[in-house]
Amino acid sequence: MGPSDRARVVWCDMEVDGGGLTLVAWSYDGTPGGGGFGWDVTTQTTPIDFSAPYSLGIGRFPITFTEALVGTRSNENMWDLAYKITLPDDFLGSCQQSACATKDIELVFGTRCDSTVRPTAFRFVGYTADTNRFFFRDAMSSGGYGLLTDVWETGADNCSQGGDMRNRAGLIMVR
Numbered sequence: 200m201g202p203s204d205r206a207r208v209v210w211c212d213m214e215v216d217g218g219g220l221t222l223v224a225w226s227y228d229g230t231p232g233g234g235g236f237g238w239d240v241t242t243q244t245t246p247i248d249f250s251a252p253y254s255l256g257i258g259r260f261p262i263t264f265t266e267a268l269v270g271t272r273s274n275e276n277m278w279d280l281a282y283k284i285t286l287p288d289d290f291l292g293s294c295q296q297s298a299c300a301t302k303d304i305e306l307v308f309g310t311r312c313d314s315t316v317r318p319t320a321f322r323f324v325g326y327t328a329d330t331n332r333f334f335f336r337d338a339m340s341s342g343g344y345g346l347l348t349d350v351w352e353t354g355a356d357n358c359s360q361g362g363d364m365r366n367r368a369g370l371i372m373v374r
Contacts, residue, residue, distance in 0.1 A: 222247075222372050223333075225252060225370045226346055237328075241254060265288075271369050281306075297326070298334065320353035332344075332348075352365065353365045
């Protein structure tokens with residue numbers, strides 16, 4: 200991935216929702232804290248230590264992606280619940296200091312929520328220059344929402360607003 204002088208070994212999922220997904224973030228329950236976590240931040244090199252927060256720093260690589268899978272994981276470090284989010288065009292560049300509207304949200308894995316529900320907590324994505332979190336929210340204003348080093352903070356515990364992901368360890372993959 201990327202030029203040879205910036206090559207990285209990445210973790211991929213080739214099964215959920217047709218595969219082709221690259222891991223960009225992984226929270227680890229019980230590891231709260233700020234700094235060193237976000238679209239432009241690399242927190243680990245290979246091999247990935249799944250007992251600590253992980254951030255690939257994908258904003259530093261010259262690759263294009265249009266979808267993100269955001270979700271929670273089970274104790275076996277597998278998907279527990281996942282939503283596919285269609286991202287705005289060039290969101291890494293155009294949403295550095297602001298939030299941008301997502302294009303679509305769809306449940307693709309898990310049964311805790313009804314598949315017709317589109318959680319409002321994922322209507323906006325952005326603040327990609329932030330080094331403390333991966334911002335997702337139901338409003339354009341900033342705040343402590345999104346995937347943090349330890350858990351998702353969606354602002355609500357239910358399916359219709361928070362996607363039933365609040366205070367759960369999570370991950371983000373892109374393609």
